[in-house]
Amino acid sequence: GAVVSQHPSRVICKSGTSVKIECRSLDFQATTMFWYRQFPKKSLMLMATSNEGSKATYEQGVEKDKFLINHASLTLSTLTVTSAHPEDSSFYICSARSRGSGYTFGSGTRLTVV
């Protein structure tokens, strides 16, 4: 079946630094990738949608300058949290969509900003 690899699974960084999270579709080409944020005991909140080679579409209230998304190829999307602060601490999850594979989720990244 379709597999999405997300790295790192956990990261701790200092306030003011930037963190990059990678999302790769391993055995299929993703026409669209999605980035979600999930707070404890809450549902997934869509942050942005990205298509290969074009700019990401951000949801209302999501700062595009803080959460930089790059979708350089049909198998790789990255989310960079810039100048991270403690309030950015959260569980970030990517999802890749293809016509044949539907939606496949990564295993998530636990970001802790200290």
Added chain:
Amino acid sequence: GENVEQHPSTLSVQEGDSAVIKCTYSDSASNYFPWYKQELGKGPQLIIDIRSNVGEKKDQRIAVTLNKTAKHFSLHITETQPEDSAVYFCAASSSGAGSYQLTFGKGTKLSVIP
């Protein structure tokens, strides 16, 4: 936009009993309805999905039903086992405007008591 309501928020059942989780959606254009299981600290895993041209789908102990007229769909788990304990999310997606975004319910925490 789409709005997905999910009930109940928590559900406890005895091992071997059945569990039912219900969701309603608002956008009549939605045509894809997946169910995900999420274990603590992990990404959502697809357990079953249904498209709007089908009323029911079954995969071993798991079944999903869809009522397009009433705009609701349900997950049925029979012969529950302790390993079924997790948070379950329903979602709805429409290909309208080409966005293919998934809108999630708020989740149901299922506890199967041995």
